[in-house]
Amino acid sequence: MPFDVHVLGTSSARPTSTRSVSGSVVKCTDGTVVVDAGEGFQERYAAQRKHLKLKAKGVTLKPSDIDVLAFTHGHLDHTWGALPWLQTMDLEHRQQPLLILGPTSPGVIDALVEGTPLPDDTPPAELARQWRAWFELGGQYLAFPVRWVLGDPVSGRWVELDPTTFNGVLLDEMPQPMGWKKCSLRAVPTTHTVPSCAWMLGQGSVKGAFDRERAKALNLSTDERTQLATGHDVQLADGMTLTATTFRLPDYAATSVMISGDTASMAQGFTPELAPTLLVHEATFLEEQRDKAEEHLHSTAKGAVRSAQHLQAEVLALTHYSSRIKSSRHALDEALQEADGLPVVALGDGDRIVVEDGGTVTHFIRNEDGWQEASITPNR
Ligand SMILES: [Zn+2]
Ligand SMILES: [Zn+2]
Structure with missing residues (x-):
């Protein structure tokens, strides 16, 4: 089964009249992953499902198929819609287990394991702080099974939280969603102002080459x-x-999708052997605001291209535009100046990208009538 990536918000920091904040849904063979859930996530998700039902027969996004909610970091434009959505699933009598994953700092992991207060310098946009607030606001009473797991993507230490005591237990490794066999999820460290990671979802297996x-x-x-x-x-x-x-070099996923979250260009964990089939990368700024991108650890459109080239991504899709970017065409034009043959698309809200098992990537642009297929061709 191909990957079906639904990007439900392409604005950074705050919504605009045409764009919502972050939140993506990715379907793979074993199930569905939600990457980030900013403000209004559940409404956008419901609207996308309705649009699919009316305009794309046969394509579904069932809430019961969702196995994982994976956060790239704790900034509110990526998290503020999560708790209301979880509570809605509870009201709808969800039974399926849900794995919730997110990045944190080594100091927070130590505090959680030792049962001591969080370090004083733990910022508000730290998932541990937010999750504790969510537990107090009803998150601890969700009736369906939820595993709350925080980790340091750099050292690979992961800890599972008890929502009633807020204590953490160290895990041997980051857990995979229950029952998954053909797909796997991986946290790749990125470079942002708070602990952050990209999420890489791979499926299928190709035998490693001869060394x-x-x-x-x-x-x-x-x-x-x-x-x-x-x-x-x-x-x-x-x-x-x-x-x-x-x-024999290690086996690798036949196809993969990587969603960057917020990050400076050339994030710390981005290495060429990751080679995702599709990279969905933030492009918060244009070149004229490059200083701002560097100051706040975000990327420009050109910076996203440099990341994609370094990662050996096969296709790059841009998202997370600041409100200064009036048309995503501007981000695309800048990216194409640097792309040197790398296929690049600029996403809009509700767009889909399908990655076939053979590696073919197709962009579906959302419009009133459904989705318009736009072929992705190298721009050499
Ligand atoms: Zn953001
Ligand atoms: Zn951010």
Whole structure:
């Protein structure tokens, strides 16, 4: 099954007359992930479902399919719609378990595990503070099973919170949604003014390639390389055995979607081997406000392109525009100046991007009649 990405808000910081704040829904083979849920999320989600029902027969976004709510960070334009939406699902008698994930700082993790007060310098836009407030506002009484999990994406320490005591228990690793087999979720550290991460969702599996570099470094003969590449161990003249499995690079997801959240360009965890099929990246500013982007740890449209190129993303989609950007066309035009063949699209509210299993990516632009298909072609 392809990925179906629904971007329900493309404005940064505050809504405008044509754009809402952040919140995306991504469907994959095993289930559905919601990435961020800013103000008004549940209304936008309901409106998208209704539009699908009327104008895109066969495409659905069932609330019961949602397994995960993953936050990129704690700024309110990414979180303020979450609690009302959770409470609505409760009113609708949701039974399915929900995993809630978000980034935090090492100091907060220590405090949660030790049961001590949060560090004094913990900012308001820290998910631990917000979740505690949500628990007090009714979040602890949700009747469906919820796992509240915070983590430091840099060190990989994850902690599960008890919504009644607010104590945390360290986990061996970040949990995956219950019952998932073919898809996996990963937190990639980004660079913002509060703890933050991008969410990468991969599905399918491709066998890792033969490690040519290692074979070259060991000066192996063609015959020895063939043996190892076909899964046979090789005995060297000095008696040493080379194991075939150690010459295989790790398996990787066949296709993947990465949603950046708010970040400066070239985020700390962005490495070329991530190579997402689709990167949805923030482009809060244009070049004329580059200083502001750098000051507040956001990206410009060109900065998003640099990130995508460094990540070896196959397609880049821009979102999270400041209210200064009157038309996303301006962000797109700037991005294309730097793109050097990388396909780039500028998203609007309600747009969808479908990533087929074979890697084909299609942009569907939302309009009154449904969605207009726009092919994505390299701009070389
Ligand atoms: Zn934001
Ligand atoms: Zn932010």
